[in-house]
Amino acid sequence: MTVRSQLATFVGKSSQWFLKNFTKGGSSLPGKLALKIDPNILDSLAKDYEVIVVTGTNGKTLTTALTVNVLKQEFGEVLTNPTGANMAQGIVSTFLGAKKKKNGKNFAVLEIDEASLSKVTEYIKPELFLFTNIFRDQMDRYGEIYTTYKLIVDGAAKAPKATILTNGDLPIFNSVETVNPREYYGFNHEEDHEQMAHYNTDGVLCPNCQHILHYKMITYSNLGKYYCPHCEFKRPKLDYQLTELGEMTNTSANFTIDGQEYGIEVGGLYNVYNALSATAIGRHYGVSPEKIRAGLAYDEKVFGRQEVINVEGKKCTLVLVKNPVGLNQVIDMIGLAKGPFSVVSLLNANYADGIDISWIWDGNYEGFSEMDVTNVVTGGDRRKDMTLRMKVAGIPEDKITEVDSLTSVIDEIKQAPSDQVFILATYTAVIQLRKELANQSYIKGGM
Known part of the structure; x- marks a missing residue:
């Protein structure tokens, strides 16, 4: 650690201590101060961590929380950014407050804003990227969905050996080649049935020939078992798949993934996708179904x-x-x-x-x-x-x-x-x- 990074760490940790003890907020300020002193501070702080990055439009926060709970069952304490401070200064603040384990792997599961990913991966080289989805969102900040996807693909490319674990049901995630290896998760819970997405749906054009995509199954929006009737573009083979959707209420859901039954204490189909992605991360790291089940059952609601x-x-x-x-x-x-x-x-x-x-x-x-x-x-x-x-x-x-x-x-x-x-x-x-x-x-x- 250089003299500059030592000073940046000291100032960041000192301000974090002060804010924690004498104010109610300031989750990103210590990181902002540390970055002012040493723009490369993340390179030092994240050393010796196995970093998993969660990014995308919707579902980042809950997917991150579920992933942390799943990995805790196998690896013990996991560093994360629970306040939703998911831009560069917030990530620095997260590492400033970290306590490394003396034995075993140090895991960090970080929710990162799509537009901030490239800045963060300048200094952190994650082992795994989890892409939740890309939908039209805050167009004054991100632009169209293809612009947003390019932001996260370019960010991941700075860690080319890291695997991208991504939502296979979303056509845009299969629209371009990546330097990173990819794995896919998705739904296979219904019999094939010819259909098309609702007329007011983004992202339903084939990236190869620009014809409108058809579906054999749709979960919601443009997610599902898509294919192009005019060329060979279609949903890739799924590495992790939800094969049965059981009872679903506004406060809970039960489902089967790769032959194992799981449940979550939060409602909505969109949150089943979050649970599926956290399960896929767990299986990627060899966590047993029993421990994944325990991690998903964690019933502490996340901010908002x-x-x-x-x-x-x-x-x-x-x-x-x-x-x-x-x-x-x-x-x-x-x-x-x-x-x-x-x-x-x-x-x-x-x-x-x-x-x-x-x-x-x-x-x-x-x-x-x-x-x-x-x-x-x-x-x-x-x-x-x-x-x-x-x-x-x-x-x-x-x-x-x-x-x-x-x-x-x-x-x-x-x-x-x-x-x-x-x-x-x-x-x-x-x-x-x-x-x-x-x-x-x-x-x-x-x-």
């Missing part, structure tokens, strides 16, 4: 991912939403719940949320008009846009309440006519709401 908060007897489920595909999966998950229930929708348009909010018009808010929804509360910086979207979706105007503060949002929750409340919020709205809930002592800490 179906987190359940009790507000004066109201069971509030907080869910992060940020793009149309993810939103539609959340609405489908809510549809599995037994009504009646209230819906709170908080829409911000800050940089971390994505400034462009046009995506709400591609989301299926119309689904709520077919459910037992007692009332809808809209809030956030762009609450008027959300109110209009709910009206267009068919929610009666007398069921919609628009509020201008988070204090008012919580007051509306307390007075909700149902005991069950689903809160859909963009990233900064989740953070702001949790801080206000912490101020009112409904949760501990705002992050």
